[in-house]
Amino acid sequence: MSLLGLTFGAPIVLLGLLALPVIWYLLRLTPPRPRLEIFPPTRILVEITPKEETPAQSPWWLTLLRLAMAAIIILALSEPVWNAPDKRLSGDGPMLVVMDDGWTSGANWNVRRDAALGVVEEAQEADRPVALALSSEGALANINPGNALAALEKLSSIEPKPLPSDYDALGEKLAGNDIFSTLVWFTPDVAPDGLETFTKAAEGLEQVIVFRDETRNPTAITDVANAPDALTVSLTRPLNAAASEGTVQLLDIQGRALGVAPYIFAAGDGVGKAQVELPVELRNDVARVVIPAEQTAGAVHLLDERFRRRIVGLIGGGNADRDQPLLSPLYYIERALAPFAQIRNARSERLPEAAEQLISENVSTLVLADIGTMQPDMRERIAAWVDGGGMLVRFAGPRLAGAEELSTTGGDLVPVMLRGGGRALGGTLSWDTPQPLARFEDTSPFAGLPVPQDVTVSRQVLAEPDAELPSKTWASLEDGTPLVTAAPSGEGWIVLFHVTANASWSNLPLSGSFVDMLRRIVAVSNGVAGSGETQTEASILPPLRVLDGEGRLTAPGAQVRPAAISSSSMPNLTIENPPGLYGTSEAFIALNLFKAGDRLAPLDASALPSGAQTFSLVAEDPLTFKPWLLVAALLLLTLDCFAVLWMAGALRRPQRFASAGMTALIFALLLPLPDAQAHAQAQAQDSEITDYDYALRTHLAYVETGVEELDTLSRKGLEGLTQFISTRTSLEPGPPVAVDIGRDELAFFPLLYWPIDPTSPVPDDEAMARIDAFMKSGGSVLFDTRDQVEGGFGKGVVTPATLKLREILSALDIPPLEPVPDQHVLTRAFYLLNVFAGRYFDGQLWVETSEVEDDLEDRPARAGDGVSSILITANDMAGAWAVEPDGSPSLPVISTNPRQRVFAYRAGVNIVMYTLTGNYKSDQVHVPSLLERLGQ
């Protein structure tokens, strides 16, 4: 049902408007619900004659509001649409729908399909037979008219193809067929091939309807070039289009964006460029270039190995390189090339074999450092390779300078003829001073590089003056003598640096310019254009990933076949070989929709069949009122709610209690927050005693055994010792630290106290490796078996703790041990001691044997500074040191000697001093004899 452009989807619902009077009647009868109030003096109210009439009915405006709401809802349900699509088909008889599903259709496929569905539905209503032909089907298209339902189903299932449209076959097929009275053609956005046949065939029909999207302006990527300074993306679009701009995006193999570059087409411009300045290292990762705004296969350009990082092969002369690796020319070249090129070294000593090997590895650039004379077969191999597109970079040197053949034959794998011998500048017998570099010529690949001011050349090989010499010179010295010369040879290049690649002839290899120059040279090289065999013979490569019609990389479908691809000939793009990557995931070749230099032609109105009715693909959007009406009804409902609330007086009564309660609630919610934050901060601060604190202050540390009692005792013991040390010595250690040897950094602690618990498991290998490293880098570990009463350590009695200690030490590299001998530093470090007591008195303290070691290479866990990296006692020292918070000792000492606890503390002080001061104290031991020697 249609009314002044307004169409109702469900006109029957409009009958509901008849119910409005009933609704009005009901609404008038239903007053708003009053507030119920119990009120004892109602009797007095009864006596009051009401001054105003109690409204038994809703006020008129409320009724009106509600009626409007009801009317709006009824209207909304009737689904009114403004501007619904018109009828477009005329006549009767079979209709042919030609749907273009070429690459341009991907961007507006949904619009296209919806429009096609609309037309076919119209034909269905008119009971006309319909045939649906796709442009990609070509000669295979079935143009026998059938049920419109089948066409609808086919339309719903087809997808755009990443292929150029070809209408030749379709036109021929149409020309041989005269049953159709109507042709509906959904055109591509650019002029397709073979259009004339098709147009001619179409002109004979009764009605031709053309659907086209005139706003579309497809842009395609034709080429991506890896220029030395930037990555250049070539773009094309139909010539007649207005000015446009956009961006291209570079993606890596996983689809992450590496870079974005803008492009601008001036009005009427058909070709454009986008330049991405990207480091070469990143350029190598670019796997595809897309125009994100265009969802077509043409807006995607896939890149493959040919685009990738260059492989550079290095061959050096002479074995001097191996004797002094840091002076080898190859070392400089390797360091300069490594960031942006893949480097292959020669594996063979023999030069021909090395060259053969590198060429077979598909190097794009071959660097020969100071190789003068080459054997003929090697020379031929390299020459053939250069002619095939290789880039040969040679560096001068004594051998090249002395090579006879170069000066005589000339032009043999050198760009210019060279003079024999070299030229020394700034030597004793020369007037010349070392020459700096001249500015790079604009024609040179090095153009634009800054000229290094500090680079001077003191020796070089000289080129014979020649008419072509200036054009072959890429870089020269300030006096005009060429520094870098180059000449094309076949498809490749031969480049010669007239200096060595090491710093002996010039300091160029030490400067950053050397890196830039090599980078430019490698960028110029053409890539692996391939070795001989792949160049000529096409190989059959299976599809790896293919593009779909909307420019996405997808897994190949069943219809995709392996393609015969060689570097020189690409297969035709068909439905069996769509654009995509072919090969294996390690080595693949990219097949793209467009080649460099391809252009897009606009689809002019003149190219369309004459007499065609043209419709825009994007129809003027019909305006659906339903959602707006529902929103309006909702607004009215809200208004109604407020009105009812207002009439009940809820909006006017001061919400004193409520607001006070709310405020209190908010405060209750807010108040704990600062508290909680402060608490959290305090916690964070507690746990943030980090490396920083450990590095600033000496801390005693103990190993956490995981047994809580033992760890507490260790902590208390070290606290007691810390107190004792602070009062008696100038050392004021920080609070003791519990160390998890598997996780914590140990480097900050000079001494680890490690009580042995027979029941704990041995730490894992990684933790033991850390302990080993700790001991070897100067730390000391004090093991305490705490079982002197059961026999102790080193007495031939095997207690459980000793067994456990043995198990732990078996993972460590431990030197021979001995009980602390007389005159050992430990007995002198602070106090003069002869026993190292703990809770038990008579246990020995074992330390590394202090014999002079002679084998530096394979040294055991013997720490520097003569400090024993391991100390073992059985006296339970921590037990004797341990103090409670009130200062009283935690455990009794097992002795009759009342001073034993003091001895234990003194032993602790000596051990700590020993680990901290090392051989300084050891020297102090010798002070008397030193003084005696000095004759004092």
Add this chain to the structure above:
Amino acid sequence: MALTIGQKEQRAPAGDALARARQRAALVPDLLVEAQRIANTVASGWHGRRRRGAGDTFWQFRPYDQSEGVSRIDWRRSARDDAITVRDQEWEAAHTAWIWADNSASMLYRSGQAEVSKQSRALVIALSLAEVLARSGERVGWPGVTQAVSARNAAERIAAELVVSPADDTAFPPVQMIRPRSELIVVSDFLEPMADLRERMEAVAKAQVRGTLVHIIDPAENTFPFDGRTQFIDPELDTKLTFGRAEGLRDEFRTRFIERQEAIREYCRRLDWNYVLHQTDTSASTALVKVHTLLSGVLA
């Protein structure tokens, strides 16, 4: 739905009210009902009435009068000198006070501005009066529930009896058991029709009983804070009245409500009764002190 201003509360248990009543009672001094009001016929009490009469406590010696019986002579005193002396005792007598608080449905009302319902407040005032009077040795009773007894724990007894006695809805105490020349204290909201109230008051006054009316009102009843469309429900009669704009009634209602108070007050004045107005958002002690003052005759 907005919260209503007033609501119907649970009936306050007499036990709780007693505890609160005792707190209140502890704050006021003993109450001696004004002496001249007391009938001679009443039973003896503990308190001296500051005049001679029957009692145990010495009051005064005075010269013997011929008209008196010889037995009244205090011989021991007379032997000390020539004059014949009579020993007078102080008159110790108890008064009877009937206390009654309204327990009807309208009393259960409490608005948001008050802390307790009217019934709760009335009960507290009644029991605290009973406590104070009993402490002074008066005979205290609750018409319809207990006899007037002279006991130190009279308030407790009344409370215990109230717990078990069924709640009644009468608006005025039953007066059959009230003997002449006693006190009647009625704590109520006096919402029954004015004519009924007058009739009952007159009947009581005719029996030579002096009355004290404590008029309890809720603040919401006084200020009438309603607005908007409101339906008023009478808790006793279940009358429902709907007004479109309740705020329009406010002035009219307040005028009438105050008129009513004034009418009761005026009638009390005519009967020589006491009238105390108490609003439940003030402390119960204020009403107690007022009643105390009036009964002890300080103002009289």
